[in-house]
Amino acid sequence: MVTKYFAILFCVITTVAFSQIDSQTDSLIVQTDSIVIDSVTVIEQETNCITNPNALTPIFEKLYTLEQEKKGKINIVHIGDSHIQADIFSDVIRVNLQSEFGNGGFGFSFPYRLAKTNGSTSVRFKSNIEWEHRRNVYPPEKGIEVGLSGIALNTKEDFVIETEVRDTAYNFNTIKLITPYNLPLFDLATSSKDIIIESKEPKVVSHKIKSGEALSVIAQKYNTSVSAIKQANDMRSNTIYAGKVLKIPTGEMEKKTISRSEFIPLQLEADSLSYYYHSQERLSKIYILPTKSVSPYELNGVVLENDTPGIIYHGIGVNGAKAIDYNKYPLFFKQLPVLQPDLIIVSLGTNESFEKIETDKFITELNTFITNIKIANPNACVLVMTPPPSLFKKRYPNTFAGSYSSAILQQESETYYASWDLFTEMGGLYSVPDNAKKGLMSTDRIHYSVQGYVLQGERFIESFNKAYNNFKLMKEDAVD
Numbered sequence: 248m249v250t251k252y253f254a255i256l257f258c259v260i261t262t263v264a265f266s267q268i269d270s271q272t273d274s275l276i277v278q279t280d281s282i283v284i285d286s287v288t289v290i291e292q293e294t295n296c297i298t299n300p301n302a303l304t305p306i307f308e309k310l311y312t313l314e315q316e317k318k319g320k321i322n323i324v325h326i327g328d329s330h331i332q333a334d335i336f337s338d339v340i341r342v343n344l345q346s347e348f349g350n351g352g353f354g355f356s357f358p359y360r361l362a363k364t365n366g367s368t369s370v371r372f373k374s375n376i377e378w379e380h381r382r383n384v385y386p387p388e389k390g391i392e393v394g395l396s397g398i399a400l401n402t403k404e405d406f407v408i409e410t411e412v413r414d415t416a417y418n419f420n421t422i423k424l425i426t427p428y429n430l431p432l433f434d435l436a437t438s439s440k441d442i443i444i445e446s447k448e449p450k451v452v453s454h455k456i457k458s459g460e461a462l463s464v465i466a467q468k469y470n471t472s473v474s475a476i477k478q479a480n481d482m483r484s485n486t487i488y489a490g491k492v493l494k495i496p497t498g499e500m501e502k503k504t505i506s507r508s509e510f511i512p513l514q515l516e517a518d519s520l521s522y523y524y525h526s527q528e529r530l531s532k533i534y535i536l537p538t539k540s541v542s543p544y545e546l547n548g549v550v551l552e553n554d555t556p557g558i559i560y561h562g563i564g565v566n567g568a569k570a571i572d573y574n575k576y577p578l579f580f581k582q583l584p585v586l587q588p589d590l591i592i593v594s595l596g597t598n599e600s601f602e603k604i605e606t607d608k609f610i611t612e613l614n615t616f617i618t619n620i621k622i623a624n625p626n627a628c629v630l631v632m633t634p635p636p637s638l639f640k641k642r643y644p645n646t647f648a649g650s651y652s653s654a655i656l657q658q659e660s661e662t663y664y665a666s667w668d669l670f671t672e673m674g675g676l677y678s679v680p681d682n683a684k685k686g687l688m689s690t691d692r693i694h695y696s697v698q699g700y701v702l703q704g705e706r707f708i709e710s711f712n713k714a715y716n717n718f719k720l721m722k723e724d725a726v727d
Contacts, residue, residue: 295672295706297630297714298656302665306590306628307718313348317556320351322587324561324627326573326620327594331564332359334367335697339704340711341560347712349557353417355586357396357548358408364398364566369414370551375505376406382565383572383579392427394547395582397565397573401545407505408535410549418529423521423550425585427578431517432544434536435524436510450499451479458489469495510534520585521550529553547582561586569598570612580623588627591620594669596634596655597693600647610654614662629664631655635673635703636682638692644676665714672706673699 297303309321323344325337345351359366360373362380381391381399393399412418426432454465462485466473473485479494487493515522524533537544552559565572573579593616599609617629633652637645652670659666674682682688687699695703 295710295713297710298666298668299659299663300665300714300718302659302663303590303628303630303714304718305626307715309589310348310715311719311722313556317349319556320552320559320587321348321557321589322354322559322561323590323592324355324563324583324586324588325592325594327564327632328568328598329564329566329694330597330700331562331594332566333365333564333700334369334562336700336704337560337562337564338367338369339701340707341558341562343704343708344558344560344711349555350416350553351555351557351559352419352421352550352552353412353414354552354559354561355395355548355550355563356410357398358400358410358546359398361408362398362400367562369412369417371409371411371413373409373411374406376402376404378402378406382567383576384565384567384569387575390543392545392547392578393576394427394578395425395563395585396548397563397568397576397579399545400547401543403543406537406544407510408546409532410535411532412530412551415531417551418531418553419551420527420529420554421523421525421550421552422530422533423523423552423585424515424535425521425547425549425582427545427547429517429520429522430541430545431522432538432541433522433546434538435513435515436534436536437513437530437532438510438534440509450497452495452497454493454495456487456489456491456493460487460489461485462487465493465495469497471496471498510536512536520582547578550586561588567598568595569602569604570595570609570616574612574615574619580619583620583623588624590628590630591624592630592632593617593620593664594632594634596648596651597637600634600637600645600651601639601693603647606647606650606654609651610658613655614658617662617664630667631659631664632667632707633670635669635695636675636678638679641692644679646676649676667707667710669703669707672710673703 306321313319313321325331325340330336353369356370357366358372358374360371361378379399379401381388381393383393383397387393391399391401410422422435424433424435452469454469456465462473462476466476475496476482476493477485479496513524515524517523535546550561593613595613595616596609613631617631620627621629633655634648637648639645648670652668656666656668679688679692682699683692687696687702689696
């Protein structure tokens with residue numbers, strides 16, 4: 248029993264070992280702390296431990312209540328860069344937490360495909376038009392609202408967006424629409440018949456045959472083939488007659504127009520943060536349509552929830568993003584409360600390290616980011632993950648990532664957040680070659696493989712469960 252409590256005490260109140268990085272010599276100095284009991288018994292440092300876990304007490308209290316009463320929702324928001332946008336690392340955490348505490352819904356989602364980039368495979372978006380888009384890594388531009396998704400998506404055209412849940416575990420009862428300043432820009436509908444949405448379809452033009460024209464000449468004029476013209480006109484021979492009209496399939500594409508009469512509109516409700524629809528039956532598909540006489544149409548994201556108690560795990564990531572990129576768009580922080588976060592996890596630093604931003608400047612921007620999210624969400628706990636190990640030019644250890652990690656851990660008590668040292672958990676400064684041999688790294692030696700991100704998610708869950716179980720043990724012992 249004594250040994251068990253020493254291990255818990257170490258995880259809760261001790262200072263973790265920090266890797267001190269000398270950016271000029273690329274040397275690594277490791278200091279290891281220990282606790283001496285009665286000058287004889289030495290307890291080894293526990294690995295894979297969330298540090299400063301007291302900062303997570305409110306979320307642990309809510310998890311305990313959820314576990315005991317099987318009622319309510321807990322919202323966790325994970326914000327980061329490319330490894331969160333891809334939703335492999337974050338999805339491992341989502342699935343594990345929901346299997347333990349209940350699946351409250353998929354959470355935040357965004358039409359990344361319409362913005363010409365990658366995203367989660369659990370929810371698919373399709374549209375009949377091309378959308379304008381802009382990531383938060385670029386400077387602000389007048390008239391373009393980059394909000395909660397970190398990516399602007401807008402159009403002035405008529406459109407349809409098909410939203411379909413591909414994983415039936417995330418069929419939803421409620422869908423929330425997030426727009427700039429909560430403007431009523433969209434309608435929601437179910438379809439009255441089966442509709443196939445394609446981004447574009449081949450453009451067909453009409454050609455009136457002139458005297459003396461041959462089918463081959465017409466085909467050459469429109470850069471198509473004789474067989475394509477014959478097929479489009481159901482012709483069995485090459486014989487044509489002056490004055491007749493031919494349908495000519497071209498190599499050009501045009502958007503597919505879909506009539507609003509093909510949809511059954513739904514009655515939306517609104518609060519101060521979103522427009523939403525609730526269904527008594529779970530849905531797997533819904534259509535987003537433009538409201539009448541409103542333009543431009545700007546979508547900052549959707550939220551999918553069900554009526555089951557449990558965890559809603561929201562992932563927000565932008566390829567190439569840094570803390571400063573989120574900071575320069577105030578709408579991001581204004582919209583964050585729509586997710587009602589109980590815990591906000593921050594995973595940033597890799598992109599800063601490859602721009603070789605000095606540690607103090609990185610920490611300044613990170614702290615500004617944390618301050619902004621705390622102002623907007625004063626009751627939310629914050630946990631910061633350090634960036635993982637990587638290589639410069641596939642050869643040189645990324646000492647900036649190591650320095651950032653030390654700085655994140657060193658200020659956790661002062662800034663009042665919990666930390667998880669991903670840098671150390673993945674092996675530290677010189678670990679990339681060995682991780683690559685294990686199949687954990689991408690070929691660029693910056694990103695990780697699917698296997699690598701899965702391992703990171705599993706290790707985080709291990710550390711989170713350990714911290715939560717320590718909390719429960721102390722809470723229940725206090726009651727006894």
